[in-house]
Amino acid sequence: MERSGLYTAVAVNGFRRYATYRIATAAGVFTNTVFGFILAYTFIALWSERPRLGGYDQAEALAFVWIGQALIGAMSLLGGGFQEELQERIRSGDVAIDLYRPVDLQLWWLASDLGRGAFQLLARGAVPMAAGTLAFELALPVSPLSWALFLVAVGLGVVVSFAIRYLVALTAFWLLDGTGMSMISTLAAIFFSGMLLPLTVFPGAFGDVVRWLPWAAILQVPADVLLGQYQGAGVLGAFVFQACWAVVLLLAGRAVQAVATHRVVVQGG
Template sequence: MYAAVAAGGFRRYATYRAATAAGVFTNTVFGLILVHTYLALWDERPHLGGYDQAQAVTYVWLGQALYATFAIQGGGVEKDLMARIRTGEIAIDLYRPADLQLWWLATDLGRALFQLLGRGVVPFVVGALFFPMALPRDAGTWAAFVVALLLGLVVSFGIRYLFALTAFWLLDGQGVSQAMMILGVFCSGMTLPLNAFPAGFGEVLRALPWAAQVQVPADVLMGEASWAGAFAFQAAWAAALLGAGRLVQAAATRRVVVQGG
């Protein structure tokens, strides 16, 4: 059943072809801007954050490939979930013979797969064709990168699901969405690799769950992190966030039942 739900999420986003084409163009343009900014910065500070220029370029294009995949700025299934809570349609979801959290997780995985293939691959290929990139040559590293992506997707969903559940109490999710966007863009490393921040501040950022979305997959791809350590970090945050989502969901649905909604 959940595989069918994921397939439905994939098909739904595949229908927005004009939006996908616009997203590919936007990510490619922003990638070009960021690459030249990074190159200028790395000219002044070689090996900033432990990266050379080729690794910095790789980081930029990987971030552009994963931006929509991980819904770092928001706009994934959490947007639909908050809308359904606000309108009361969430009651239909609660009546389904399916787990609410797993239902939305499957939907989000389908969405993410389409965004990766439909919007993420082209900017990454453009970067690889026109800029020197630090890409692995062995299949094992690519396989480890895929695992890091899957774990990162679960972490990303766990964060956004928790934010979305606040709509049970707040009803209006605009403020939550803005907070989620700011935290996602900054703490994931989209603006600058988390390795490049000063030691104390950087260590705090690298310990937060957002690091599992861009920083950790990038380090796995470029051989800057041990696979076991990276997977353990992502899996721990995925389990913690999904568990917290379960607790908040239970509290929220009890509240709905008590109110008769």
């Protein structure tokens, strides 16, 4: 119980910490809103030519745009969050101090990132979504249950996003400068999450593959849950898909962390 209370406190602190970055938050809200309008008008032109592209009508496609803009900050699709800080602590050697603490390194950063994600969803997600709702006809549900299921999918998506970024951050143990890996990871997240286009738009075998990649659990799945693309047991299947990737990637992170910890011990004597 004490340990769970500690991680809860870390999550709360993560929420409060990002709440102090008011200028950065305002800039993020503005950027997401402007980009949302650009993407929305692009989708209008595209869906005018292909009314059921990707299995969405125009109102659903526009809703997908603004759901994506609401999730950019929460999912750290454009980078940021704990990743750069952890990489810097690895580069400077301060991570050795973290490893001596009587807490789990991965769980500590996960708790902090969950707090950050909650703040970003509220602070950077609400305004773009409201702007999109006022400016366009969006196929958003009115049922509280649909929104509750959406929040579950968002929570699982944040965990998957964290697990990917944690693995990327740990590469700094070997690369020292993890900037290159972070850039590759960000590009992969942008393309394979559905941030630019719904993954259902991609045809054939390529489309089948990208929909099974972990990045789909970050944005595509939460958006489809809210849009009612999953019915009945399909919603549970979507959650299982996200949870499986979360478990696989978290376990991979623990394995890499164990190897990296051994490396630190060996180098440090």
